[in-house]
Amino acid sequence: MLDGCTPWPAEYAERYRAEGYWTGESLIDVLESSAARHGSATALVQGDLRVSYEELVLRSRRAAVGFRELGIAPDDRVVVQLPNVVEFVVVCFGLFRLGAKPVFALPSHRASEIRHLLEISGAAGYVLPGVHRGFDHPALGRRMRDEVGTLRHLFTLDETVAGDDLVALSAVEAAGAAADPSGTVPLPAPDPADVAFFLLSGGTTALPKLISRTHDDYVYMMRAAVEAIRLTGDDVYLAVLPVEFNFTFGCPGVIGTLLSGGTAVLAADATPERCFPVIERERVTVTSVGPSVVQLWLDAAEWMKPDLSSVRALQIGGSKLHRDLAARIRPELGCGIQQVFGMAEGLICFTRDDDPEEALLTTQGHPISPADEMRIVDDKDQDVPPDTIGELLTRGPYTPRGYYRSPEHNARAFTEDGFYRSGDLARLTPDGRLVIEGRIKDLINRGGEKVSAGDVEGHLEALPAISRAAVVPVPDDYLGERMYAYIVAVGTAPTLPEIKAALTERGLAAYKLPDRVEAVDELPHTGLGKIDKKILAARARGETTPTAAVFFSPLSGGTGTDRPAS
Incomplete structure (x- = not known):
C-alpha cells in the first residue's frame, strides 16, 4: 500500500478474504468481465453519444498506454476534475489499468481546494476541463503547475485549449492507439489489496481529507x-x-x-x-x-x-x-x-x-x-x-x-x-x-437545552409557505446560543410570529422555536452538495463572507452566485 495509507489489520484482512467479502478482483477485472458478457451492449450514454462495453474497454486500454507514453507511472497520483462525461470513466479505468491513482476533485473546486488536493496527494498529473461554466480551468492548471512542485503533467478535456504544456485527452488516447494499435500491450495487473483511487471527505468546515479505497x-x-x-x-x-x-x-x-x-x-x-x-x-x-x-x-x-x-x-x-x-x-x-x-x-x-x-x-x-x-x-x-x-x-x-x-x-x-x-x-x-x-456539530445549546437543527429544519420545511430551511447557532451571552433560521419561501415569506405559531401548532416545544428568521432566494451549498452552514453562521453573526461564496443554486453547476453543489 502507498505510504500514508492505513491498511486493515492483518487479522481483519484475512477474515474478510476467508469469508468471501474480498475476492481478489480489481476494478479492471469488473469492467473486463462485463465487457466479455455484454460486448456490444451500451455501457455509457452522454447526450447523443453512446459507448458500448467493447469500446469502453478499448478506449480505457488506449488511455492507459497513452498516459504511460506521456510520462504517468504506476503509483503516480492524478487529480481528476471533470464534469459528467464519458471521458471521466475512460480516464479512471485507464489510470486503474496503469496502476496510477485517481484523486477525485469536484467541478466546483477552485484554487484553494485543488492546491490542497495536489499537495496532500503529491500528484504528478491533473486532468481538467476547458473553460467550464465560465471558469478557466486551464489557467488554474498552469498556475498550479507553477506552485506545486510535484505536478508535472496537465491534461484537458477541451482540444481547443490544448498546447505543448496542456495535453488533450483525445491526444492521450491517440498516443495509446499509436503505441498499441490492437489494444493488447500487456500492463501489470493491479494488486487488489492496493489503493485504487481516492475519494474526498464530506465535511463542511475544512478542506477535504483523502480517503483511500482499495480494489x-x-x-x-x-x-x-x-x-x-x-x-x-x-x-x-x-x-x-x-x-x-x-x-x-x-x-x-x-x-x-x-x-x-x-x-x-x-x-x-x-x-x-x-x-x-x-x-x-x-x-x-x-x-x-x-x-x-x-x-x-x-x-x-x-x-x-x-x-x-x-x-x-x-x-x-x-x-x-x-x-x-x-x-x-x-x-x-x-x-x-x-x-x-x-x-x-x-x-x-x-x-x-x-x-x-x-x-x-x-x-x-x-x-x-x-x-x-x-x-x-x-x-x-x-x-x-x-x-x-x-x-x-x-x-x-x-x-x-x-x-x-x-x-x-x-x-x-x-x-x-x-x-x-x-x-x-x-x-x-x-x-x-x-x-x-x-x-453532532449540528446541535444548538440553547439555555442548556440541546436542539437538533435537523429536527427544526424538518418542521420548517413541512410548512406550506417554506420550501427549504437551514438552522444555525449564534453565540448569545444569556442563553449560550440562539437559533437563527434561513428559509426559502414559497411566495410571500412568513413572519417570525407566523412561523412560531405554525411550529407550535405542529407540537414543537417552545425552546425549539427559532429566535430569528431570514428569507433568502437560495441556500448556499458546499462543493459536496451539503448546505454550507459555515457561511450561514458567519452571516448570522454579522461577519462578511466572500461575494462569490454566498447564495447559489445546488443544481446549475455555475459559478459565483450560481455556484454548484457538486
Missing part, C-alpha cells in the same frame, strides 16, 4: 450495493449528481451499473429541465439525488408533468430526508423510493423494496453487508439502548481504517479498535433500522 473493498461494496438494490443488466442508471461523488460513482452508481451489465447515463446537471426528458427517453430505472433535488423536482413536476414511472428506485441520500417530503414522492413523481445513508469513508445503508411503508419514509434501512458493524454510543463511548440517540461508530470490509496522510486526525476519528467516528447523530430502531438524526 478489494470497493469491488465488494459495489457488489453488496448491487445486490441490495437488485440491479441487473436491464437497469438504466442516471448519474444526476457529480460522478466524483461516492454515491454516484459506486453505490451502486455508474460503476456498479457497469458491473451489472446495465447502462449508465451521464447528466450534465440535476435540473428537472435536463433530467426529466432524459429519464423519459432512456427509461431510467435508478438514479441518486439529495433532498434539495427532490424538492425542486417536486416543484417542477407540478407544471412539467413528466413521466417518471420507469424509475423503480429514486435513491435519496446526502442529508436527512424529512418524512413530509418523502411522503410526496410516490404520489407526485410516480417513482419508487429508496432511502440511503452512506459516507465516502465506508458504511452504506439502504431501505429495501419490501420494507414497511413507514420504514421507507422515516429510516435509512439496514447496512448492505452482514459484516458491517455499527455502534450507537454516548459521549463516554458507551453503547446506548435501542431508539436512543448517540454517535454512530462503524467498521467493516469497506470502511477504511484511516485518512490518507492524516495521522493526527486519524487518532481522533477512529477508536483504538478501529471503529470510525462518523460524527452523525443516529439511533437504531428496535428492529435494527438506522435513523440519522443529524450531525
Whole structure:
C-alpha cells in the first residue's frame, strides 16, 4: 500500500478474504468481465453519444498506454476534475489499468481546494476541463503547475485549449492507439489489496481529507450495493449528481451499473429541465439525488408533468430526508423510493423494496453487508439502548481504517479498535433500522437545552409557505446560543410570529422555536452538495463572507452566485 495509507489489520484482512467479502478482483477485472458478457451492449450514454462495453474497454486500454507514453507511472497520483462525461470513466479505468491513482476533485473546486488536493496527494498529473461554466480551468492548471512542485503533467478535456504544456485527452488516447494499435500491450495487473483511487471527505468546515479505497473493498461494496438494490443488466442508471461523488460513482452508481451489465447515463446537471426528458427517453430505472433535488423536482413536476414511472428506485441520500417530503414522492413523481445513508469513508445503508411503508419514509434501512458493524454510543463511548440517540461508530470490509496522510486526525476519528467516528447523530430502531438524526456539530445549546437543527429544519420545511430551511447557532451571552433560521419561501415569506405559531401548532416545544428568521432566494451549498452552514453562521453573526461564496443554486453547476453543489 502507498505510504500514508492505513491498511486493515492483518487479522481483519484475512477474515474478510476467508469469508468471501474480498475476492481478489480489481476494478479492471469488473469492467473486463462485463465487457466479455455484454460486448456490444451500451455501457455509457452522454447526450447523443453512446459507448458500448467493447469500446469502453478499448478506449480505457488506449488511455492507459497513452498516459504511460506521456510520462504517468504506476503509483503516480492524478487529480481528476471533470464534469459528467464519458471521458471521466475512460480516464479512471485507464489510470486503474496503469496502476496510477485517481484523486477525485469536484467541478466546483477552485484554487484553494485543488492546491490542497495536489499537495496532500503529491500528484504528478491533473486532468481538467476547458473553460467550464465560465471558469478557466486551464489557467488554474498552469498556475498550479507553477506552485506545486510535484505536478508535472496537465491534461484537458477541451482540444481547443490544448498546447505543448496542456495535453488533450483525445491526444492521450491517440498516443495509446499509436503505441498499441490492437489494444493488447500487456500492463501489470493491479494488486487488489492496493489503493485504487481516492475519494474526498464530506465535511463542511475544512478542506477535504483523502480517503483511500482499495480494489478489494470497493469491488465488494459495489457488489453488496448491487445486490441490495437488485440491479441487473436491464437497469438504466442516471448519474444526476457529480460522478466524483461516492454515491454516484459506486453505490451502486455508474460503476456498479457497469458491473451489472446495465447502462449508465451521464447528466450534465440535476435540473428537472435536463433530467426529466432524459429519464423519459432512456427509461431510467435508478438514479441518486439529495433532498434539495427532490424538492425542486417536486416543484417542477407540478407544471412539467413528466413521466417518471420507469424509475423503480429514486435513491435519496446526502442529508436527512424529512418524512413530509418523502411522503410526496410516490404520489407526485410516480417513482419508487429508496432511502440511503452512506459516507465516502465506508458504511452504506439502504431501505429495501419490501420494507414497511413507514420504514421507507422515516429510516435509512439496514447496512448492505452482514459484516458491517455499527455502534450507537454516548459521549463516554458507551453503547446506548435501542431508539436512543448517540454517535454512530462503524467498521467493516469497506470502511477504511484511516485518512490518507492524516495521522493526527486519524487518532481522533477512529477508536483504538478501529471503529470510525462518523460524527452523525443516529439511533437504531428496535428492529435494527438506522435513523440519522443529524450531525453532532449540528446541535444548538440553547439555555442548556440541546436542539437538533435537523429536527427544526424538518418542521420548517413541512410548512406550506417554506420550501427549504437551514438552522444555525449564534453565540448569545444569556442563553449560550440562539437559533437563527434561513428559509426559502414559497411566495410571500412568513413572519417570525407566523412561523412560531405554525411550529407550535405542529407540537414543537417552545425552546425549539427559532429566535430569528431570514428569507433568502437560495441556500448556499458546499462543493459536496451539503448546505454550507459555515457561511450561514458567519452571516448570522454579522461577519462578511466572500461575494462569490454566498447564495447559489445546488443544481446549475455555475459559478459565483450560481455556484454548484457538486
